[in-house]
Amino acid sequence: MYNKGTIIPGLIIFVLFVTFPIWFNGLKAGDLPKPELPPGGEKKCVMPVEYMRANHMQLLNDWRDNVLRDDNRAVVEIEGKKYRKGLQMACMQCHSNKEKFCDNCHTYAAVNPYCWDCHLTPKEAASKEETH
Amino acid sequence: MKYAFSFLAVIALVLIAGFGSQIPGMQYLFGVVVPYLAIMLFVGGFVYRVMQWAKSPVPFSIPTTCGQGASLDFIKQDKLDCPTKTSEVAARMFLEIFLFRSLFRNTTSELHNGPKITYESSKWLWLFGLLFHYSFLVIVIRHMRLFIDPIPFWLSAIEGVDSMLQIGAPTLYLSSVTLLGGLLLLFGRRLVNRHVRYISLNNDYFPLVLIFAIGLTGILMRYFLRTDIDIINIKNLAMGLVTFSPVIGAKIGAIFYIHLFLVSTLLAYFPFSKLMHMGGVFMSPTRNMANNSRAKRHINPWNDPEIKPHSYAGYEDEFREFMVDAGIPVEKELSAAKDEA
Numbered sequence: 118m119y120n121k122g123t124i125i126p127g128l129i130i131f132v133l134f135v136t137f138p139i140w141f142n143g144l145k146a147g148d149l150p151k152p153e154l155p156p157g158g159e160k161k162c163v164m165p166v167e168y169m170r171a172n173h174m175q176l177l178n179d180w181r182d183n184v185l186r187d188d189n190r191a192v193v194e195i196e197g198k199k200y201r202k203g204l205q206m207a208c209m210q211c212h213s214n215k216e217k218f219c220d221n222c223h224t225y226a227a228v229n230p231y232c233w234d235c236h237l238t239p240k241e242a243a244s245k246e247e248t249h
Numbered sequence: 250m251k252y253a254f255s256f257l258a259v260i261a262l263v264l265i266a267g268f269g270s271q272i273p274g275m276q277y278l279f280g281v282v283v284p285y286l287a288i289m290l291f292v293g294g295f296v297y298r299v300m301q302w303a304k305s306p307v308p309f310s311i312p313t314t315c316g317q318g319a320s321l322d323f324i325k326q327d328k329l330d331c332p333t334k335t336s337e338v339a340a341r342m343f344l345e346i347f348l349f350r351s352l353f354r355n356t357t358s359e360l361h362n363g364p365k366i367t368y369e370s371s372k373w374l375w376l377f378g379l380l381f382h383y384s385f386l387v388i389v390i391r392h393m394r395l396f397i398d399p400i401p402f403w404l405s406a407i408e409g410v411d412s413m414l415q416i417g418a419p420t421l422y423l424s425s426v427t428l429l430g431g432l433l434l435l436f437g438r439r440l441v442n443r444h445v446r447y448i449s450l451n452n453d454y455f456p457l458v459l460i461f462a463i464g465l466t467g468i469l470m471r472y473f474l475r476t477d478i479d480i481i482n483i484k485n486l487a488m489g490l491v492t493f494s495p496v497i498g499a500k501i502g503a504i505f506y507i508h509l510f511l512v513s514t515l516l517a518y519f520p521f522s523k524l525m526h527m528g529g530v531f532m533s534p535t536r537n538m539a540n541n542s543r544a545k546r547h548i549n550p551w552n553d554p555e556i557k558p559h560s561y562a563g564y565e566d567e568f569r570e571f572m573v574d575a576g577i578p579v580e581k582e583l584s585a586a587k588d589e590a
Contacts, residue, residue, distance in 0.1 A: 124299065135292055136292075138393065138397050138491040141397050146398075146489060147488065170479045171477065174418040222481055225481065227405055229408075230418070
């Protein structure tokens with residue numbers, strides 16, 4: 118074998134790059150996130166749980182487009198219950214704790230939705246009302 | 250229709266994974282066994298190929314010289330294109346690996362009316378290649394979010410920049426678009442440019458089609474076919490794989506298994522294909538050698554150490570009589586040589 122001095126270190130660097138997740142995690146898979154169920158005990162959402170787990174971001178995006186771009190604020194009625202289109206007006210009425218509900222999975226999956234650029238969590242909204 | 254086989258092969262792979270993963274109990278095969286086999290083949294095969302290259306001797310000093318070599322003091326040396334020092338070779342290699350400099354220098358010859366031949370700069374391969382490779386790099390780095398926990402800051406930053414246009418939800422990644430665009434352009438180049446089309450083989454088309462299918466299934470999974478695509482379940486499987494405790498948990502949609510199977514195919518295929526240019530770019534003697542063969546003797550490793558250098562003077566000493574007999578001119582005449590002895 119020729120040029121051992123450069124090829125062997127090069128191969129070691131390559132293997133370290135490829136196995137990055139193995140040594141970075143140290144063989145600890147970590148806990149699965151457990152989003153908190155609505156503190157109020159609400160059991161029904163606008164859609165079944167499987168749909169919400171996979172598609173909630175698309176639903177929220179559609180609502181955002183409806184309300185802000187198309188001025189369509191029609192109330193969504195599902196099984197007799199009425200929901201106004203909106204993160205704070207609908208979702209967070211039941212899932213009131215952003216940190217324990219939204220962030221739980223988002224942090225695990227490294228998702229940084231920009232909802233909170235505009236929206237306030239119920240906690241923040243309450244503190245704003247006090248100051249004004 | 251040389252490329253038709255590539256399409257058929259990729260379609261067959263998609264069908265195998267799409268239907269196979271839906272048979273109960275087969276998720277373990279497609280989600281755990283195949284990815285493990287693929288990554289072992291990738292790392293093992295890659296190291297094997299590099300070792301094979303490392304064992305191959307370089308008999309001659311063969312750097313490609315593309316500029317003025319080191320000469321007299323008042324002649325300016327082109328240090329990047331005709332390097333003589335290790336540092337200059339390193340700079341040349343850096344530009345080659347990160348900016349594909351040799352493709353930037355590409356020219357095309359065309360015959361015009363006259364007849365007149367022209368040699369013009371042709372940078373398409375360089376541009377499309379750069380587009381594709383950097384998109385692919387960003388995508389590979391981005392996928393690390395599924396394999397590590399907690400997520401370091403730099404990973405979120407890369408993802409943030411990649412999705413900065415905030416189109417749709419989940420947000421559109423720019424690298425997804427540029428990857429598919431780059432692949433289409435590279436594939437189109439092989440079809441449109443008739444010289445390249447003539448020399449293109451299935452092993453040129455297949456990786457392009459395969460990577461395109463990987464990108465397409467990834468995009469379909471992220472934005473369109475979201476049934477049973479819960480990122481938490483997918484990360485759970487991925488984390489299980491890299492911590493050697495794989496679990497097949499909740500149901501994951503077929504599109505995920507198709508994506509994973511195609512990636513596994515790519516990894517397994519990698520070491521045995523032209524994709525090994527990833528390792529080969531570091532191993533090319535035409536790039537990684539310094540053009541200093543006049544200052545420093547390049548020893549051919551094939552040389553038998555028993556065979557000593559034989560100078561002309563020594564040769565003439567050995568054969569002088571025969572040379573004189575045959576009328577071949579000699580530097581020292583027979584009588585002069587005898588006087589010396």
